[in-house]
Amino acid sequence: MAGWRAYIEASQRLFTRLEDDLRADSGLSFADYHVLVLLSEAPGQRLRMGELADRLVFSPSRLTYQISSMRRRGLVARESCPQDRRGSEAVLTAAGLLALREAAPGHLASVRRHLVDDLDDDEVATLTRVFARLGRRLRADRDASSTPSE
Amino acid sequence: MAGWRAYIEASQRLFTRLEDDLRADSGLSFADYHVLVLLSEAPGQRLRMGELADRLVFSPSRLTYQISSMRRRGLVARESCPQDRRGSEAVLTAAGLLALREAAPGHLASVRRHLVDDLDDDEVATLTRVFARLGRRLRADRDASSTPSE
């Protein structure tokens, strides 16, 4: 349980620190950055709102707010989804891609400096394995609980 | 870097899930719970606002808000600090201690269920070691940067 508390505290400090660095050298928030990363990797550089919310672990309304803020700043655009007219997509703009390209090197350096450099190879491997597994399990739990048929 | 993203996502899911469990079975938020834990362990069951903010990784104004909310609910009381009249302390109340005692078993079970049970002993040891070290380093970095004299 001491380990558990160390994990919470260190994670909190780490996220805070990375966000400060990112903000200082690119003006983007952590959330902005992650939206840009996910969109840049998506086919057509676009994603449904629901899909994006899910991957960011954001509530739907939080994502609506986040995306409208990014739209005001020109980082993304919105289009309604042709297949399902209830739906809506966020699309990466040229300005958004540029902002990501400019922010990425500094951010990666910051992650390396504050986290990765502190770890040896085994530790990196263990963390990667553990969190990948944990993420899968938590996603699965959530899916199971929203589908009471099993 | 894939590991990094897995870490962010899984942590986010984990915190969300634990907070939901905690709220559902005790009515406390994650922040409430941590305040209660820290106070219950402190000598005299009281802590200076600054000390508490630091350990929670909260901004000072966020802590002011958090504590006044808990005070309204009777979980803590406030006293001004005798040694330093600028300062102020949060003190655990009997009701606060009771709330913690009632919430703790369920919360610990939830941590075990969602996190610890998924890990083997080596993994637990590695995570504990890594995050303890990381926390120390991030605290040290911050102290260093607020003391430019080196």
Add this chain to the structure above:
DNA sequence: TAGCACTCTTTGAAATTTCAACAATGTCCC
């Protein structure tokens, strides 16, 4: 093809968090 149950997303109001002052002490140094 009307009705109904469900899904995807947004909205408005309330709660929380941040951010930039500010008030009140404390500390240092002359």
Add this chain to the structure above:
DNA sequence: GGGACATTGTTGAAATTTCAAAGAGTGCTA
């Protein structure tokens, strides 16, 4: 003793996040 300056914590306004409810669409069933 008196300033200048640093520290501790709060406040008010703005930004963000949550929460409950609503709007709009889809799809199944009869």
